[in-house]
Amino acid sequence: xxxxxxxxxxxWISPGARVLDLGCGDGSLLKExxxxxxxxxxxxxxxxxxxxxxxxNDVNVLQMDLEGGxxxxxxxxxxxxxxxxxxxTIRRTExxxxxxxxxxxxxxxSFPNFGYWRARLQVFLGNMPVSPELPYQWYxxxxxxxxxxxxxxxxxxxxxxxxxxxxxLHEARAVxxxxxxxxxxxxxxxxxxxx
Amino acid sequence: MNAPQSPxxxxxxxxxxxxxxxxxxxxxxxxxxxxxxxxxxAYETYGELNAARSNAVLVCHALNASHHVAGYYADEPSNVxxxxxxxxxxxxxxxxxxxxxxxxxxxxxxxxxxxxSTNPAxxxxxxxxxxLVTVEDWVAAQARLADHLGIERFAAVIGGxxxxxxxxxxxxxxxxxxxxxxxxxxTPRLSAQNIAFNEVARQAIMxxxxxxxxxxxxxxxxxxxxxxxxxxxxxxxxxxxSAMMEKFGRALRGKNExxxxxxxxFEIESYLRHQGDKFAAYFDANxxxxxxxxxxxxxxxxxxxxxxAKAFERASAGFLVVSFTSxxxxxxxxxxxxxxxxxxxxxIVSYLEIDAPQGHDAFLMDDPRYHGALAAYFGNIxx
Numbered sequence: 001x002x003x004x005x006x007x008x009x010x011x012w013i014s015p016g017a018r019v020l021d022l023g024c025g026d027g028s029l030l031k032e033x034x035x036x037x038x039x040x041x042x043x044x045x046x047x048x049x050x051x052x053x054x055x056x057n058d059v060n061v062l063q064m065d066l067e068g069g070x071x072x073x074x075x076x077x078x079x080x081x082x083x084x085x086x087x088x089t090i091r092r093t094e095x096x097x098x099x100x101x102x103x104x105x106x107x108x109x110s111f112p113n114f115g116y117w118r119a120r121l122q123v124f125l126g127n128m129p130v131s132p133e134l135p136y137q138w139y140x141x142x143x144x145x146x147x148x149x150x151x152x153x154x155x156x157x158x159x160x161x162x163x164x165x166x167x168x169l170h171e172a173r174a175v176x177x178x179x180x181x182x183x184x185x186x187x188x189x190x191x192x193x194x195x
Numbered sequence: 196m197n198a199p200q201s202p203x204x205x206x207x208x209x210x211x212x213x214x215x216x217x218x219x220x221x222x223x224x225x226x227x228x229x230x231x232x233x234x235x236x237a238y239e240t241y242g243e244l245n246a247a248r249s250n251a252v253l254v255c256h257a258l259n260a261s262h263h264v265a266g267y268y269a270d271e272p273s274n275v276x277x278x279x280x281x282x283x284x285x286x287x288x289x290x291x292x293x294x295x296x297x298x299x300x301x302x303x304x305x306x307x308x309x310x311x312s313t314n315p316a317x318x319x320x321x322x323x324x325x326x327l328v329t330v331e332d333w334v335a336a337q338a339r340l341a342d343h344l345g346i347e348r349f350a351a352v353i354g355g356x357x358x359x360x361x362x363x364x365x366x367x368x369x370x371x372x373x374x375x376x377x378x379x380x381x382t383p384r385l386s387a388q389n390i391a392f393n394e395v396a397r398q399a400i401m402x403x404x405x406x407x408x409x410x411x412x413x414x415x416x417x418x419x420x421x422x423x424x425x426x427x428x429x430x431x432x433x434x435x436x437s438a439m440m441e442k443f444g445r446a447l448r449g450k451n452e453x454x455x456x457x458x459x460x461f462e463i464e465s466y467l468r469h470q471g472d473k474f475a476a477y478f479d480a481n482x483x484x485x486x487x488x489x490x491x492x493x494x495x496x497x498x499x500x501x502x503x504a505k506a507f508e509r510a511s512a513g514f515l516v517v518s519f520t521s522x523x524x525x526x527x528x529x530x531x532x533x534x535x536x537x538x539x540x541x542x543i544v545s546y547l548e549i550d551a552p553q554g555h556d557a558f559l560m561d562d563p564r565y566h567g568a569l570a571a572y573f574g575n576i577x578x
Binding site for chain 2: 040042048051052054055056058060061062063064072073074077
C-alpha cells in the first residue's frame with residue numbers, strides 16, 4: 001500500500017465488517033480489508049480502467065456514478081462506508097455525506113489537507129499548490145472541493161455528523177502538533193448524530 | 196493503470212466442432228402444467244471437462260442463436276459460432292481452462308425438440324400443439340443435460356439478453372448447481388413496451404395467411420411474410436438510434452433521388468428487408484411465437500409479491516451483471532434493478548455499465564472493456 005491513509009483505515013475496520021468503498025479505484029483497499037480483516041465489501045467506481053483492475057483483483061465492484069447518490073443501497077446495509085481520497089472530487093458533497101451515513105452506521109473519509117503549510121506557502125507565493133497529495137495543475141484537476149482539516153470539522157458539525165476519531169498524517173506519520181498546518185492528509189471516522 | 200487487453204490477444208479458434216444430441220425419455224413437467232413426454236437437446240462442447248468436473252460453463256443463447264457458440268463445421272467453414280469472439284483458446288472464456296457447453300433450448304428450431312419436431316402421439320409435427328415453454332422450463336431441461344454430461348455444478352452460467360434470463364434463473368432453480376452467474380444486457384422482467392413489440396411480432400406471424408393456426412408444416416408452406424416483419428421489428432430494437440444512423444444514415448439505395456414510390460428508397464429499408472428475408476428462410480414461426488411468450492412471462496419476482504430481492508434470497512452464486520448504455524431494449528436501469536435486488540439480498544455482485552454505442556446487440560461485440568472484464572472475471576473463478 002502506498003497511500004498513507006490506507007493503514008489507519010484498515011486498522012479502524014472491525015474484523016468481518018461489511019464495507020462499501022466509494023471511488024475504490026483498483027480495489028486495493030478492499031483487497032487488503034478482505035485479507036487482513038475478512039471484511040467483505042463492495043467498491044463503487046466509475047472509471048473503466050479502475051473497474052477492470054478491481055475485477056482482476058477479485059474485488060466486488062459496481063460501476064456507478066457517486067453523483068447520483070447511493071440510491072442503490074438500502075439504509076444500514078453496511079457497517080462502514082469509506083470515501084478515501086475522493087471527497088475533493090465530489091460535486092454534491094453534502095448529499096453524499098448524508099447518504100454515506102444513511103447506508104452505513106459509520107463512515108471513514110480521507111482527503112488531502114489544503115491547509116498543509118506547503119500548500120499555504122505555494123498560494124502565498126502566488127501559485128495553486130502542486131504536490132504529491134495534489135498532483136494536478138489547476139486546469140486539469142479533477143478536484144472541485146478542496147478543504148482544510150478545520151473546514152471539514154466545521155462542515156461535519158453543520159451536518160450534525162459526529163467525529164469519532166481523527167488522524168492527520170504526513171508521510172504515514174501521525175501529526176499531533178498543529179495538524180492543520182503540518183499534516184498533508186486527514187482521515188476521519190464519523191458517526192451519525194445522537195438521536 | 197491496467198490497459199484493457201487488446202482483442203488480438205484473444206486470438207484462437209476452437210476449430211472444427213460437431214453438434215451433438217442428448218435424448219431424454221423421462222417426461223418434463225412444464226410451468227404451464229403441460230407434460231412433455233420426451234425430448235431431445237442439441238448441444239456442443241469445447242475444451243475438456245477436468246477430473247474434478249469443476250470447470251464446466253454453460254452458455255445460454257438469445258432469441259435466434261443456437262448451440263453453435265464457437266468454432267466452425269468441417270463441411271461449412273463459414274458457419275462460425277455466434278459467440279466465437281468470446282469462446283476459444285486464449286479468449287475471455289478460455290477453453291484451455293474451461294469446459295464450455297452451448298445448448299439449443301427446448302422449443303427452438305436448431306436441433307432441440309420444438310414445434311417442428313414429431314409429436315409422438317400423432318406421428319405428425321407438433322405445430323400449434325407444442326406446449327408453451329418458459330425460461331424455467333429451459334433451465335430444467337438444461338439441468339437434465341448437465342446430469343447427462345456428469346456435471347453436478349457449473350463453474351458459471353453465462354448469457355446475454357434472453358440468455359441472461361436463463362443465467363439468472365439457474366441461480367434460482369438450482370442454487371447449488373451454479374457458482375457464478377454472468378448476466379449481460381438483461382432485464383428482470385419485460386416492460387409493457389417490450390411486451391408490446393413482441394405482440395406486434397406475433398400478430399405479424401399469426402395474421403399471415405400461410406400461418407394456418409400454426410399447422411403450416413403439413414400444408415407445405417411457411418408464414419414468411421409474418422416472420423419477415425417480426426424480424427424487422429426485432430432488429431430495430433436491437434440497435435441504438437445512433438448506431439443505425441451511423442451505419443445507414445439517410446443514404447438512398449442505388450439512386451440519387453427519392454423514387455416517389457413504395458419500393459426501396461433508403462439503405463435502412465434494404466437492410467431490414469434483407470434481414471427479414473434471411474431470417475424467414477431459417478427460423479420457425481411457431482418457435483418465434485413461443486420464445487416471445489417465454490420472454491413476456493419471465494418474472495422471477497412474481498412469486499414474491501414483486502420483490503426481486505426476496506426472489507434472490509435462495510441464490511448462492513456470485514453474480515456479474517453487465518449492461519450497455521445505448522441499449523434501449525433492456526436499459527441499464529433494468530440491470531441496476533437486478534444489482535440493487537442482489538445487494539438487498541446480500542449477494543456477491545459486480546456490475547459493469549459499458550458506454551458502448553451499438554445498442555442491445557453490444558453484448559455480441561468484442562469491446563475491449565467488456566471482454567477484458569469478462570476475461571478478468573473468468574480468470575478469478577477457482578477450479
